[in-house]
Structure formats: structure tokens, C-alpha cells
Amino acid sequence: MDYYSVLGINSNASDDEIKKAYRKLARQHHPDISDSDDEENFKNITTAYEVLSDPQKRRIYDMGGDPTKPGGGFSGQGANSMADIFEMASNFGSFFAGSGFGESQFNKTSKNHFNGNNILYPLQINLKDVLLSGKKGINITANFKCEKCDGTGSKTFDDPATCEQCLGKGQISKISKTFLGQMVTSTVCPSCQGFGIKPANPCDICHGLCRLKQTKKLEIEIPKGIKNGQQIELSGQGEAGVYGGLSGNLYIEFNILPDKTFARNNYDLHCVVLVPLTMSLLGGNSSIETYYGNLDFSIKPNSKSGETIKIPNWGIPVSPNSNKKGDLIIHINISYPHKLNKDQKKIIEEFAKTLNEKEKQTELIDGAASFQN
Secondary structure, eight states: OOHHHHHTOOTTOOHHHHHHHHHHHHHHHOTTTSOGGGHHHHHHHHHHHHHHTSHHHHHHHHTTOOTTSGGGGOOTTSOOSHHHHHHHHHHHHHTTTTTTSOOOOTTOOOTTTTSOOOEEEEEEEOHHHHHHOOEEEEEEEEEEEOTTTTTSSBTTOOOOEEOTTTTTSSEEEEEEEETTEEEEEEEEOTTTTTSSEEOSSBOTTTTTSSEEEEEEEEEEEOOTTOOTTOEEEETTOSSOOSTTOOOOOEEEEEEEOOOSSOEEETTEEEEEEEEEHHHHHHOEEEEEEETTEEEEEEEOTTOOTTOEEEETTOSOBSSTTOOOBOOEEEEEEEEOOSOOOHHHHHHHHHHHHHTTOOTTOOOOOSOGGGGOO
């Protein structure tokens, strides 16, 4: 599977381009809003994003490996372990180390390298969820803590010991002389996989990695008034760390589906009502069904198409903990009879006489400026 083709990007795509492509495709193919046939596409899109958004996994993939498999998917005469993979990548950057051409920055030890990655989850919701809040269940698949060893990586729950091969550095450096000068080659330690520590008695389930790919069910509370594209952070609900590292965070991005009846503009809601011709002339009482319940309102006499009625505090909640809302703006659209019978036509003609209107009389008025580009 070509991960770049899955996301519709080229191999030189930046991190931002990868994220934008993923968000767009995830919204289109998410199982919550798409047909069941799209579930496999969504899994492929998610896998492609997980690989290409992780610098180390992307490097392995670009080298022809499969970072979703043990050892990066390399076999035979090539790389036989993750250490071999990182060694190949490291050699390119470190070849000219010490010769004035720059120094490799690959896999330098970081105080945060035990921490888990953050997770972004796009959640499809509707306008009713925004207005009334509520909860929605989701399934998150990621590397979560191994319950067998409680995330220690050890079947005896012992603390990991300093790696004897690299002495805790996570890398092994070799210095050799070439015609260009000294060449320093830094490779990931094959014994501890670059962590600098390792359990003496690895867990039988996670094999000392402290975490496993699992699916976790969560119930997400939807904040009232949430905006499209807005995110909430669930601290510590992301990918598990290793060897005492912190878990990443889970970010829920809310994608609001269009509503057939109501449209949102900031904190106001807009809708259109068809008003019978007689009611527009004489006025009257009417009602519509909203997500808040039934709403009664009045149509004033001589109402015209395009006029609006503002209903205060029937719009979008200003904040999750506030009772204050925006307005509901009702747009009037007058409904005319499709065809008049003889009696109706006669009545209209008599009515026109009372207004001193002549048949088919028109009048040119100002107002064309609004159509000018």
C-alpha cells in the first residue's frame, strides 16, 4: 500500500500538508457518517497518517520498510532489526561528521523520548449535539499500556536497568579513518532499541516494549456551543509512554455536519419559513418546530419576502456553562398560489380596484445599484 497515494500527497509533503490531507479524508470516510464499505478506507487512511506523521516511521517507510511490522518489515540480506534500519539512516547524516559538513542530528537523546505521541481524532456531530450537548462513544486504536506488566515492560515488574552495551546512551558510536578525515558513525543500540535502558526479564505479552496496539472505548461529552473544527484536549488519553514516560494527549476535533433546516452564523441560527399570501397581508400567529421545542411567533400585517423576525435567546449557546444564547433569525418567504380559479381571480380583481391599481401596471424604481460589480 502506497501511503502517500492513500492521502493524495507527494513524497515531499510537509507535516502540515500530511495533517490537512488526513483531516479532509477522515471527514469523508469516517464510519460514523459514511457507508460500511468505507470502514476499510478509513483504516488505511489512519494507518497512512500514523506512519507519515511520525518522523522515524516515515524514514523507515521511505527506505522501503514497513514500520507497522516488527523490524520495520525488512528481511533477508537487508536490515534484520530496528537497529539496522536506524543504522542505515544514520550513516547518511554522520558520514561527514567532524569534517566541517555538519553533524547528524538523528536520534539524539531527548528527555522526552520516553513519552507517548499525541492522537488526533476527528468526531462527526450534528447541530442538535451543539445545541443540547450530550455524549458520543468512540473507539481509539493506538499503542496503549500493556496491562500484563502494568506498562513496566518487565514480567517481574522490576525497574529497567541501564543497558550494558551502550551504557545508557541509546547509541553506539564508531570512529574510523577515511581519506576525508575521521568518520563518526552513530547507530541505535541494538540491545535497548535506543532507549538506554531495558528490562532484565521482558514481559511475555509486550516483549519489553511496555505497550501494545489496542482499541479503547471512550465516551466523549460534547460541549454546548462547540464550533466547527474546534478541539478539546483529554490529557493522558493518547499513546502510552514507555519506561515511566508520560502518555500523550488525545485531541478530539469536532466536525459539524450541515443541517437541512437551520444554518449557523457565529452564535445566531437562521431559518426560512413559507408564509401564505393571506397571512403576509393580514398578519397572524404561526409556529415552527426547533431543536429546543415548539416556537410560537407572530407575522405582522403587510410582511414582505426577505424580511426577518428575530427571536432572542433561541440560537447557539455562548458557552457550555452559560444559559445565554444567540438569536434565531426567521427569514420570511411568501408563498403565492400556483393557480387561481375564476372566483379567486374575480376577488383579486375587485381587490385591485380598491387599490386603484391598473392591470399589469409596473413602475421603475431605484435600486439597481445593488447588482453592480
